[in-house]
Amino acid sequence: METTPLSEVLAGHRFFHSLDPAYREVIAGCAGQERFQPGSFLFREGEPADRFYAVRSGRVALEMAAPGVGAMIIDTAEAGEVVGVSWLFVPYRWQFDARAVEPVGAIGFDAVCLREKADADPRLGYALMKLFAEVLIRRMQSARVRLLDLYGDGRSGTPADRVRG
Template sequence: MTSTTTLGAALPAEHRERLMRVAHEVSFDMGARLFEEGRHADRFWIIKTGTVALDLHVPGRRAALIESLGHGELVGWSWHFSPYVWQLGAETMSPVRAWEFDAATVRRMCEEDPEFGRAVAIWVGRVVAHRLHSSRIRLLDLYAPYGSGSR
């Protein structure tokens, strides 16, 4: 992912510090499913160590790997947009340590402080735009007759 979408580069220091005050550390073993496409999105994570794969359900086939995420990257954006339903699935590809955030708490913080909320919305928006582009390229590579043409 680009440096403008990782937490360290995306949020100004004061907003990053405020967000981190509501984080708690979690660990996942390799192969843990963090969330499933279509289920309720009530939390999100920022990766400290390890790798998380994002996947997309493809009827009649195995899930398509969309992108791999690592240190400093946001896992999950669906928590930010109503109806708060995961648009992708996620599974750990290695043991993962991460900061976990309660979505309702962060949304409330965004409502209470419009400057903070704007910064978070811009960050999440950049992540969504990047993931949409990655999904498009990956699906074209997998299923289009001539791939995405990006190689």
């Protein structure tokens, strides 16, 4: 069992490395170690977004249900990354599924606890928002690349139409 204080564990996590050490100490009070086996869900679309996870080991697939296709992976997260941004935005519901692809070790954060701390200290809230804005931008860029892969050179029609082409 790991005895390193969570604030120190956070200091070694790429996502939190630039966060002021005092803020890492504050948010560590909202966190705990968690493990997920392959195939298990960290969260499911539509459920309350009451946590987010800093991945320490393993890989997590972010998925969405596509009619007629089933689960589509829209992005993945590995050690040093985080999953879950819906906890920041009303109505606090997950927009995607997050599923462990490999055994995952993560730090889970209580969203209500973090929002209360961020509301009480706007500087902390701003620091967290800047970190999560980077995640949102990266995920949008990833989605853009996936759409370009899916729809190719931008010609009109469906991918199936272009194959028949």
